[in-house]
Structures are given as structure tokens and as C-alpha cells.
Amino acid sequence: MGKIILDIKNLKTYYFIPGGIVKAVDGISFKIKEGEALGIIGESGSGKSTVGWSIIGLLSHPGKIVEGEIFIEDQNILKLDSEEMREIRGKKISMITQSSMNSLNPLMKIDYQIMETILVNENISKSVAIKRTENILENVGLEPSSFKKYPHELSGGMKQRAIIAMALVCRPKLIIADEPTTALDVIVKAQILKLLDDLMDGLESSSIIFISHDLSTIVEICDNIIIMYGGKMMEFATTSKIIKNPLHPYTKGLLKSYPHIEKEEISLESIPGSPPNMVNLPKGCVFSPRCIYSKNICFKEPAKMTDVGDNHLVVCHLIQEREVLYDKR
Amino acid sequence: MSEIIKEFLKRFKIAKKSSKSMFITGILLFLFILFLYFFNYLYGYDPLEITNELFSPPDLIHIMGTDQLGRDIFSRMCYGIRSSLTIAFIATFISLIIGSPIGAISGYFSGKIDRVFSIIFDALCAFPGIILAILISVMIGPGLITTSIAISVEYIPQYFRIVRGLTLSLKERPFIEALKALGSRPKNIIFNHILIYAIPSIIALMMLNMGSAILAVSGLGFLGLGLPPPIPEWGTDLGRGRDFITIGVWWTSTFPGLMIVMSIVAFTLIGEGLKEILGNKIIGIKD
Amino acid sequence: MEIRKYILIRLLMIIPTIFLLVTMVFFVMRVVPGDPVVSLMGARAGSEEQIEIIRHNLGLDKPIYIQYLIYMSNLIKGDFGYSLVRNSPVIKEILNCFPATFELTFWSMLFATLIGIYLGIISAKREGGIVDSIIRIVMLVRWCIPVFWLGIMLQVFIVLYAPFFPISGRLSPRIFLDKITGLYLIDSILAGDFVVFFDSIKHLIVPVFTLGTTMAASLGRLARANIIEVLGEEYIRTAKLKGCPEKIIFQKHALPNALIPILTYAGLQTAMLMGGAILTETTFSWPGLGRLMIFAIGYRDFNLIQGCVVFWALIISLMNFIVDILYAVIDPRVRF
Numbered sequence: 038m039g040k041i042i043l044d045i046k047n048l049k050t051y052y053f054i055p056g057g058i059v060k061a062v063d064g065i066s067f068k069i070k071e072g073e074a075l076g077i078i079g080e081s082g083s084g085k086s087t088v089g090w091s092i093i094g095l096l097s098h099p100g101k102i103v104e105g106e107i108f109i110e111d112q113n114i115l116k117l118d119s120e121e122m123r124e125i126r127g128k129k130i131s132m133i134t135q136s137s138m139n140s141l142n143p144l145m146k147i148d149y150q151i152m153e154t155i156l157v158n159e160n161i162s163k164s165v166a167i168k169r170t171e172n173i174l175e176n177v178g179l180e181p182s183s184f185k186k187y188p189h190e191l192s193g194g195m196k197q198r199a200i201i202a203m204a205l206v207c208r209p210k211l212i213i214a215d216e217p218t219t220a221l222d223v224i225v226k227a228q229i230l231k232l233l234d235d236l237m238d239g240l241e242s243s244s245i246i247f248i249s250h251d252l253s254t255i256v257e258i259c260d261n262i263i264i265m266y267g268g269k270m271m272e273f274a275t276t277s278k279i280i281k282n283p284l285h286p287y288t289k290g291l292l293k294s295y296p297h298i299e300k301e302e303i304s305l306e307s308i309p310g311s312p313p314n315m316v317n318l319p320k321g322c323v324f325s326p327r328c329i330y331s332k333n334i335c336f337k338e339p340a341k342m343t344d345v346g347d348n349h350l351v352v353c354h355l356i357q358e359r360e361v362l363y364d365k366r
Numbered sequence: 367m368s369e370i371i372k373e374f375l376k377r378f379k380i381a382k383k384s385s386k387s388m389f390i391t392g393i394l395l396f397l398f399i400l401f402l403y404f405f406n407y408l409y410g411y412d413p414l415e416i417t418n419e420l421f422s423p424p425d426l427i428h429i430m431g432t433d434q435l436g437r438d439i440f441s442r443m444c445y446g447i448r449s450s451l452t453i454a455f456i457a458t459f460i461s462l463i464i465g466s467p468i469g470a471i472s473g474y475f476s477g478k479i480d481r482v483f484s485i486i487f488d489a490l491c492a493f494p495g496i497i498l499a500i501l502i503s504v505m506i507g508p509g510l511i512t513t514s515i516a517i518s519v520e521y522i523p524q525y526f527r528i529v530r531g532l533t534l535s536l537k538e539r540p541f542i543e544a545l546k547a548l549g550s551r552p553k554n555i556i557f558n559h560i561l562i563y564a565i566p567s568i569i570a571l572m573m574l575n576m577g578s579a580i581l582a583v584s585g586l587g588f589l590g591l592g593l594p595p596p597i598p599e600w601g602t603d604l605g606r607g608r609d610f611i612t613i614g615v616w617w618t619s620t621f622p623g624l625m626i627v628m629s630i631v632a633f634t635l636i637g638e639g640l641k642e643i644l645g646n647k648i649i650g651i652k653d
Numbered sequence: 654m655e656i657r658k659y660i661l662i663r664l665l666m667i668i669p670t671i672f673l674l675v676t677m678v679f680f681v682m683r684v685v686p687g688d689p690v691v692s693l694m695g696a697r698a699g700s701e702e703q704i705e706i707i708r709h710n711l712g713l714d715k716p717i718y719i720q721y722l723i724y725m726s727n728l729i730k731g732d733f734g735y736s737l738v739r740n741s742p743v744i745k746e747i748l749n750c751f752p753a754t755f756e757l758t759f760w761s762m763l764f765a766t767l768i769g770i771y772l773g774i775i776s777a778k779r780e781g782g783i784v785d786s787i788i789r790i791v792m793l794v795r796w797c798i799p800v801f802w803l804g805i806m807l808q809v810f811i812v813l814y815a816p817f818f819p820i821s822g823r824l825s826p827r828i829f830l831d832k833i834t835g836l837y838l839i840d841s842i843l844a845g846d847f848v849v850f851f852d853s854i855k856h857l858i859v860p861v862f863t864l865g866t867t868m869a870a871s872l873g874r875l876a877r878a879n880i881i882e883v884l885g886e887e888y889i890r891t892a893k894l895k896g897c898p899e900k901i902i903f904q905k906h907a908l909p910n911a912l913i914p915i916l917t918y919a920g921l922q923t924a925m926l927m928g929g930a931i932l933t934e935t936t937f938s939w940p941g942l943g944r945l946m947i948f949a950i951g952y953r954d955f956n957l958i959q960g961c962v963v964f965w966a967l968i969i970s971l972m973n974f975i976v977d978i979l980y981a982v983i984d985p986r987v988r989f
Contacts, residue, residue, distance in 0.1 A: 055380050093894065095890065095893055095894065123893075123896055123898065124896065125896070126893070126894060126895065126896035127894065127895040127896030127897075128896060131894065131895075132894045134887075134890075134891065134894070137887055138887075139886050139887040139888055140887045140888055140890075140891050141888055141891065142888040142891075142892070142906050142910070143888070143910070143984075143985070143986055144909050144910060144983070144984060144985065145906075153892075153895065153897065153901075154895045154896070157895060157896050157897050157898070157901070158895075158896050187985045187986070189985070189986050200891070203891070203895060204894075384781075384786070489673055489674070489677060492674060492969065492973075493674075493677065493681075493966075494925050494928060494965065494969070496931055496932075497928075497962060497965065498681070500931075500946075500950065501681055501682070501958075501962070502681075504950055577797065581797075581799055584799055585799065585801070585932055588799075588801050588932065588935070589931070589932070589935060589947060590951075591950075604801070604802060604805070608805050608808075608936075611805070611808055611809050611812055612812060614812070614813070616809045616813070619802075619805045619806070619809060620806065620809070622802075623798075623799065623802030623805065623806065626799055626802060627794070627797050627798050627799075627802070630797035630799075631793070631794060631797045634793060634796070634797055635793075638793070
């Protein structure tokens, strides 16, 4: 199962606003294999959601993909016109969005909204579609009594399940999950995460990109993780390497800022400073202003990607110059 | 106050082209109307002067012709500006002065006061505006102030609603909590802090109301319930003027209407443009 | 909540609403500053005695709470009082004039809804483009044109260039019709008289166009604004994510959500007009409730004025009720 489903090369997506140009995604490249689960972690404004919207081709207004290539199963989808892209959406690539008050049509029953996804993407009869709808709704953990309900009658967690059902029902090859649990309370969050995990196990040939600002949510599900900051990739590695051996200063900072439910004596540290001004990014490494290890060169030019071995990629001058950072944990 | 002006200029700069052009066109039209009035005031005929040239069609001497009493229509139209705009302004002002503070008080204190006022104003809304205006006008007689009052009643609930909505959303903000903690009296909080924020929305609503008020004034005038003759007023002149259509006199009916349309367009453009420039700071303005 | 239950509840709620409105009319007619009798008599004010006689006839000399009781008990019986000027029961005058207003209002609002919503849809679909700008300008200017002036201008045009086309009334002189419903289009078909049918249509065209375009302007602007707003909602984005084609997104997702408040507004506007499209009827000498009311005001016929306003309030309540029910049928959120 080494087939590459998604291959992004040097993606640059900018937002052209009256105040300037927001370089939301500034040169991101990665590949995803069939069946793989990739997590993209970053603060708000890091560009992580923009990556998702760029892939699915629904960037909101002042945004434009200015450079790069996105290959889905060897097809460069950036070269497709809107109609061809529409064909792919829902069928080959789908997205799970954060379920807010209005993410589902308030005038349509839930089962109809799922069924619509099937009917729009596949050429099957209504009765078969109804069966499949009921199936998937059960799979996402909704009771049959909820099937004919309207969105406003459902709780946040139930709505999120419905949205997941919509995204998965046509068994797309690539699923992008954009902060699917952010708006939910802790217990529901855990339920939904487990649900996603189980569903992905069931969809062996589908891959998922899980976008979040919360590292703890994706640790269970994801095989690999990309750390993003200021529109650029900081680090890429398998989940366990990120957790056990983070190399980029930002990643280290992120991990240190999570309270450990068992270890009480380790103090919480936050990363000093504030997120970068996306219109006026610092010269050099985007993280340098907040980095406790930054040297002169960090402020002068951005670092290049270094492979420290076994496909663990880091974008940091210190790593680049082979200065391995030891830190007492 | 200066922050509000700065905020307005900021939003103006980033507003859509169409909104800006609407707003500016409206302002220009308004200035043109003012210009007409003053130009005519200085150089025009006496709008009340009765002459022998009855029903003179538009020509170089009387560019809009003369009416059934030989009066120059152009001059009457320009003096009509004064009538319509004054009444519209007073009416709008009255509804603003009554509706806004009550809305702020209602929103700020909530509870029983809020419920009582909300019911009263909802009921007032249900009543058809023209009927209210006509009835009040009939009861208290024709005249500048009375007509203004008659028209104003319809708009009071709108100011109430907007200011109340704004107050409700501002009430929970930290700076209000801070003021309360510092011991500011409610009167002070409401008037100096909350109402200030309402000013942009109120002004936009005012402009739109000016437009409908002019429509209302001319409607009343058309029905014979407006300012008493011989005061020049577009609606009244229109109402009288239409009696002469059958003898082929079209100018007594056409020009008053054009003036009405022009002035309503001016205020509507200003109001709509302002509404769009200010963006979603406006809560619930109905057409 | 089931629809049936909702209807029942709304039906029950209508009673206090009507009660409130009718009470409001009572007070507006009496409590507004100015002595009703004196101001109603106006320039024809007679001696003290005459005023007192009139006051007594109208029952205005009794204490207010007694007046109120008489007023309410009469209304429940369907007694709207007696018109001193027309010399007949007020309710009879009203029911005589209502069909005319109904016919005018019905066709005008139908026209307005179809044209207004259609233009609103086109405008919203091509937002920002030239077509949108043109439609917006046209609708804005049309909104600013008083209905009575447009009517007059059309009359001027007809008098000058098409002098045989009717400019007022419901039927040409010397045309007669047996009134069954009072709705001439229906009555003429029932009577099998197509001359009258086409004559009625000829008389309806200009007023319906005038009133219809006036209403279309505000409906259209509302439709455009609503559709644009709905198109920015999250569920539209969700529909796009599903891969729905533009057509389905627009027709099945956007339009239903956008048009609900418009139908409510249209319903309310219809209610307002059904009580008497005063300005339009005056312009075209249309024998409806509006003109009846102006007539009553002109002659200071207290009972007739009051009766017309009460009738208006009742119609509005009824229309509000119908609109609410329709709303509940279409929008599931309302029932809960």
C-alpha cells in the first residue's frame, strides 16, 4: 500500500486584502499515501486550513493559489476547470468542516442531506441511496430516530456526526478534516475522535488529512504530522517521533505547553511572543522572533529543509548546521 | 466622538465602489436640491403671486409653466423643498428623540420595563403607517408641526428596535462592566457610552426615514391632508394639479412628482450607501 | 411540534391580538388630542347644541369605559355602527367596497411577487455585474416614485396618446354587471359576459401595473438582499463541498431559505393593502375601501372611519395568521 494519493509541490496560497498580501501558505510540499492519516498542526493563522481549502478548490474570495501543484492520484487538479473540480468534490475528495450553527441546511432533514450527497455523486437509484444513507448514519453513531430530524433539533455532536457521514458516504480517496472537534466539549470531542479513528480503519484505501491547532486531538489518529507556522512547514515526522523527539524549537514549545495529566511536577511553558503579522512576515525564519535558540542567521534567511534521517524533516538553521539540540525532559 | 468619525472614515476607505458612489451621488443630489432652493429664493418668482397667465405651458419665462392661479410652478417647487424637507426632518427627529433613549433604557434595564415597551412598540408597528398618519393628521389638524408629529409616530418603533438591539449586545461588554464597577450611574453609561455607539446606525436610519417621510408628506398632501394652501407643497400641488389633466395640462402634475422623486432618491442613496459602508453595525433596519 | 397543534395555538393567540388592535383603534379614535366631534365637524362647526346632539348620537358623551363596552359588544355582534353620511350600516358599506380592493390588491401583489422575486433572483445571481447594477438602480428609483404620481403620469400619457383607454373606475360607463362576489373578473365569467370581462381587465391593467411595480420594487430589493446573504451562509459551502451542481445549490438550498422572509413580507404588505390601497384608489377613482375611508374622512363620518379602521385591523390580523401558518409549514425551526 505505497501508492501516493496526494502529492503537493510547493503550494503557495495568498490572500489579497486591501491592507496587503497575506501569505497564508508559502511553499508547502508533502505527500500522502493510500490509507495514511496525516495531521497538520498549527496556530490560527498558520495557514493550515488554507491548505485544506486549496486542495478542495473552494478558497474564499480574496484567496488565490499563486504557485504550486496538487496531484491527486497523478492528476494535477489545479489544472481542472470548475465543473471537473465539482465532479471530484464529494466523490474523490471530501471535507469535514467544523459543525457550526449553520453548516447544515436548516430546511432539510438530515437523511435527505446525506442522500443528496450520494445522488449528486453517483448514479444509483433512490432506494439504494436511502439504504446507504441509513447505513452510514448508523455507522456514525446516530439513532434511527434522528434520521428524519432537522439540524436545529440535533446537538453539536450529532450535527458533527452527520457532517462526517456526508463526507464519508461516497468513500472518497482523500478526506480533509478541518478542526472537526474544535467546537465540541471534551467528552463529545473524545467520542468523535474515536469515531473518526474507527471509520478510517474501515475505509482502508482512504486517506485523511486532519487539521487542528490541538496536538492532543490528532495524536491517536495520525500516522504522520506536519507542524506549520506562519504559512511554512516547520517539521514533518511520524507521530511518535514528533512526540518523543521533536527537533524544531516550535514543536518543542508546543509540546511543552500541554499539561500532562499524570506528571504534575513539570511546569507549563508557553511560547513567548505572539503570532506573526501575516502581511508583514519577518525576514529570515518566520519563527525566529519567538525562538529561544535563534541565532543571527535565523533572522537573515529562512532555513532549508533537512532530512535528519528516516524521513524526519525539519526546517531550522540549527538542525541544518547539524547542531542537535539536547533538552532535559 | 472623534473616534466615531475616524471609524467612519476607515470604513469609507475600504468600502465597495458601488456603496461609495451611492453615498456620494446622494450627497451631491442633496446639495443640488439645496442649491435649487437658495437659487430660487434669491432670484426666483414669488410662489404665492397670483397672475393672469393661467396654465402657461413651460417656456423660457416660466421654465415649469404656471398653475391654475397663474403662479410660477418652478418657484413653488423650490419652496416646496423647504416644506417637505422641514417636515421630514422634524418628523424623523421626533421619532429619533423618542425612540432611541427609550430603546437604550429598555435594553439596558431589561426585565419588566423592556417587556412593556417592546409590546407597546410591536403593537404600534402592526398599525398601518398611513392610517396612523391620516388619523392623527385629521384629529389634530393641518400644519407643520402637526403633520410632522403624525408622520413621526410610524418611525418611533424603528429607532427603539435598533438602539435596543445595540444596547443588548453592548451591555455584556467588558468596558460597560468596568464602568459599572467604577460606580458610573446608569444615566451616564447609557447616554455617554452606549448611545454614542448607536450614532452611526441612527444616522443611516435617519436618512432612510427622511426618504419615507417625504413620501408620507406628499401622500398626505395629495389626499388634501397636508399643509393648508397656499403653502407650496409638492403633494398638495400634485393633488390639485391632476384635476387639469383632462384639459391637456400636464405640467401641473409632472413637476411636483419629479421633485418628490428626486428628493427621495437623494436621501435613499445617502441612507443605503451609509448602510453599506457601515456594514454589519446596523441591526435590523427594515425598508 | 405538529403543524396542527401549532395552528390551534396560533388560532387561540389571534383572539388577544385582535382584541389589542381593536382596542388600539378605539383609543386612537378618541384619545388622540383634539375633541373628536369638534375636529370632525371642522369648518362646519355649529352651535353648542348641535355639537352636543352629534356627540350624543355618536355615543361620545358617555364615560369612556361605557363607550368601550358598547363598542366591543357591538363589534362581537358584527355591528360596526351606522354611517350618518351614507345612511346605511357601516358594515354594509365596507362589504360593498371590499371586493374592489381585494381584486386590485390580489392582482397587484401577484404581479409584484412574480416580477419582484424574478428580478431579485437575476440580480443576486449576477451580483456585482452590469445587469445587477441596472436592476438595482431601476428598483431603487422605482421605489422612490410615489405610487400616486406614477398613476397620474400614466393617466397623462393615456389622455394625450391613447384617449380611449380608461384611466379610472372599474368599468366603462354604460356597462353593467350582476354582482355576485363583487370580483368583476369572476362575476363576468360566471355571467358568461366576455365584453364585461375584457372591460374589467382594461380597467385593471393600469392600476395593477402602478401598484404592482411599486410593491415589486421593495420586494425585489428584499429578495436580492436575502439571496445574497443566504449565498454566504455555511450550508451553501457545505453543499458545494458535497459536489452539488450550481443549479441545485441555488434552487434547493439557497432559494427556499432566502424566500421565506420575503413571503412573510409579501403577506404583510398584502394585508396592508387589503385594508385599503388609499393612494392608488384615490388616483384611479377605484371604488374600494381606501376611497371609502377618504370619503369618510372628508365628510367626518366618525362611525364609518372607525369601522374602516377596525375592518383593516381585522384583515391584518387574519393575514398575519395565514402568513404565520405558512411560515410554520415551510420552516421547521418555527414550530419548536
